[in-house]
Amino acid sequence: MSETVAVAQRVPPLVLIHGPESILIERALSQVAADLRLAQPEIEISRLSGVAYDAGTLPMEASPSLFGEARALIIRDADEGSEAFQTDLLAVLPDASEDLVLVVVHKGGARGKKIVDALKSAKARVIDTPAIKTDRDKQDFTTNEFRRAGRKATPDAVRALIEALGSDVAELASACQQLISDTTGLIDEQVVMTYHGGKVEATGFRVADAAIAGDAAEALRLLRHAIATGLDPVPIVAVLASQLRQLVKVGAAGRGRSADLARDLGMAPWQIDRARRALSGWSGDALGHCIQAVAAADFEVKGGGRDPVYAVERAILTIAAEHGR
Amino acid sequence: MSVWREVVGQEPALAILTKAVADPAALTHAWLFTGPPGSGRSVAARAFAGALLCPQGGCGECRECRTAVDGTHADVDIVATEGLSIKVDQARDLVQLAARRPSVGRWRIIIVEDADRLTEHSGNGLLKAIEEPTARTIWVLCAPSVEDVLITLRSRSRQVRLRTPPVEAVAALLVERDGIDPAMARYAARAAQSHVGVARRLARDEGARIRRRQVITMPMRISGVGDAIGAASDLMAIAEEEKEGALTERNTAEKERLLATLGADPAARTQPPHIRSQLAALEKEQKTRATRFTRDVVDRTLVDLLSAYRDALVLRTQAPVALVNEDTMDTVSGLARAFGADGLLRAMTAIGTARERIAANVPPLLALEAMAISLRVPR
Secondary structure, three states: OOOOOOOOOOOOOEEEEEOOOHHHHHHHHHHHHHHHHHHOOOOEEEEEEOOOOOOOHHHHHHOOOOOOOOEEEEEEOHHHOOHHHHHHHHHHHHHOEOOEEEEEEEOOOOOOHHHHHHHHHOOOEEEEOOOOOOHHHHHHHHHHHHHHOOOOEOHHHHHHHHHHHOOOHHHHHHHHHHHHHHOOOOEOHHHHHHHHOOOOOOOHHHHHHHHHOOOHHHHHHHHHHHHHOOOOHHHHHHHHHHHHHHHHHHHHHOOOOHHHHHHHHOOOHHHHHHHHHHOOOOOHHHHHHHHHHHHHHHHHHHHHOOOHHHHHHHHHHHHHHHOOO | OOOOOOOOOOHHHHHHHHHHHHOHHHOOOEEEEEOOOOOOHHHHHHHHHHHHHOOOOOOOOOHHHHHHHHOOOOOEEEEOOOOOOEOHHHHHHHHHHHOOOOOOOOOEEEEEOOHHHEOHHHHHHHHHHHHOOOOOEEEEEEEOOHHHOOHHHHOOOEEEEOOOOOHHHHHHHHHHHHOOOHHHHHHHHHHOOOOHHHHHHHHHOHHHHHHHHHHHHOHHHOOOHHHHHHHHHHHHHHHHHHHHHHHHHHHHHHHHHHHHHHOOOOOOOOOOHHHHHHHHHHHHHHHHHHHHHHHHHHHHHHHHHHHHHHHHHHHHHOOOOOOOOHHHHHHHHHHHHHOOHHHHHHHHHHHHHHHHHHHOOOOHHHHHHHHHHHOOOOO
C-alpha cells in the first residue's frame, strides 16, 4: 500500500481490505478509488455499510444500470453486518466483473468470516490493514510516513513524535503530514519539539514511577499531562496501588533469585528486578503510609471527596515525601 | 405451633404484629421492618404475611401459612436483589402488581426484602403505590435501619424495630429447627453474634468454621508492612474461596437450565446467535451477583475480625459482658496485652473505615491492605 508513484494499478473485480486499523483502511480505500477513477474516469462509485443494512439493497445497487457504465461498490463494516447482509453479499459476489467492482472492508474478528473466506477463494486482492499497537509498530509506521514523502527523520525525532501523540494513529499520521508539508530538510528532534513540544501523553505507570522515585515535581507534571490528555483519575490510582503493592511484596520477600521470587509472588521476573531497583530509599513503614494514602485517595476519587484530581495529587505528594524518609 | 416460631427473641415486635393481625383497626397498609443483619427481618415479614392470610391468624400448619413462609404463596410477592441495587424497571413492575386484587387470599402482600437497595429513582417510583395502595394490598419493606431507606418511603410506612436476638434464643432455634447439637449451636450463635443465617452455616459447615478461625487468629500475625499486605491478600483469598464455593456450582446449574429451556445443545462448540445473546445476558447477571457476593463476604469477614478486637477491648476494660470468641482466647488476650485501649479503638476504626470504603467501590484488596497496615501489632 506504500506505492509512492501514482501509477494506476488495474483494480481487480474483487478487493478485500482486511484489518482493524482505521487510518490504513482509509488510505487503502482512497488509493483504490483513485486507481478506479484513473482507469475508468466515468465509473460510478457508491458506498454501503454493513451497519443498518436493509435487505435487498445490495442486489439492487449491483444490478446493471440503464446506460451500462462501469460501477464500483464500496462496502464498509462487513464484520458488523446482519445475516441478511451476509446472504445478500455472498449472492452478489459471483456478479463481480470489469464493470462491477466490489470493495469490501472487513475489520477482522470471527463475525462475517464467511465473507472473508468467500472473497479469498474467489481470488480477491487482499489489502491487509493490521492494527498498529506496539511502539515498534508506531515507529515503523512513522518512519514509513516520512519515507513515502521522500523525507528523512532521525530516530530521536520519531521517538519524540510518538511520545507526544502516540496514542492515536490517525493523529500521528496527520502530524507527520504537517511536518512534511511545513518543514524542509532533515526532520530532527528539534523540529518536532518546535511543533509538538510540551505535549506528553503520560500514562498512569509513568506517573507512578516518578512518584515512587521521589520526584514530586515530575510526577505532578506527568499527572497534569495525563489528565489533560483524557486519562481518568481512577486508573491512575489503581496503578499507584499496584506498583506500591509490588514494592512491598518484593521488599518483604528478602533476597533470592528473581526467577524464584517471581514464581512465589506471581509476578514477572522483570517486574521483580524493577521493583528491587525502585526499592532503594524506601522503608517498610514509609510504604505502609503510602498505601494508606492511596486507599484514601481511591475512596475520594470514587465519590468520597469533592475533587478527584486533588485527591490523586495529594496521594502523589505523600508518596514523594515518604521516599527516602 | 405458630407461624411465628422462627422469629426468635423479638417479643416487643411480635406484640405489635400479632395485634395488627387480630385487630383490623390496628393494621396498616405499609410497614417498615428494621433490624440489624441476621435479626430475621425477612423471616418476620414472611411470618407476618402468613399470619395475615391464615384463617386462624397464624396457625403455622395450614397451607396459607406454609406457602407464605416458603415464599410460594400466590398473593405474597417477595422482592430481593442479588445485584447491588433494585432497578427502576423492577420498581415499576411492582407498582402494577400492587394495583391488582389478591387472587386466592384476603390480602396481596408485597415484601421488599432489601429496601435499603432501592435507589433514589426506584424508591421514588414506588411512592404513590405505597402511599395509597388498593384496599387489599399490604407492603412490607425490610432494611437494616431507618436511615437506610429513602426519607419519602420512611414517612409513608409504619416502623417495626427488630432487635439483635439473645444468643440463647438463636441457639435454641438452631437446636429445635435444624437439629443441631446444643453445644455447637451455642458456639455458632455466639460466634455469629446472633446472626441467625450465619450461625446456621457455621454450625453446619466445617469449612466456614475453619475460615472464621483463620480470620480471628490473623491479627497477632501482623507485625510488619509485608505481613499486612500478606494478611490482606489472605483475607481476599478466603473471601474468593467462599465465593467460588457458593457460586460456581449455582452458575453452571443455571447455565445448563437455560440451555435446556432454549433447546440448545450444551456440547456445541459455538451456539447460534440468539442463544449466545441470552447466555451473555445470564453471564452479565452472574457477574454482578459475584461482585455483590464478594463484597458481602468481605464485609462479614471484617465483622468477624472486628469481634476479636471488641473482645480484647472487653477483656482490657473488664466490662461485665460476654465474649464472642471464647474459643480463641489466646488471640483475644494477646491483642488485649499488645494494644492499649486506645490502640484497640483505633484498630476498630480502621476496620470500620475499610468497610465503608469497600461499600463505596474501592477495590476490596486495596481497602484491606490499608486496614491491615493500621492493624500492625505494636512492638
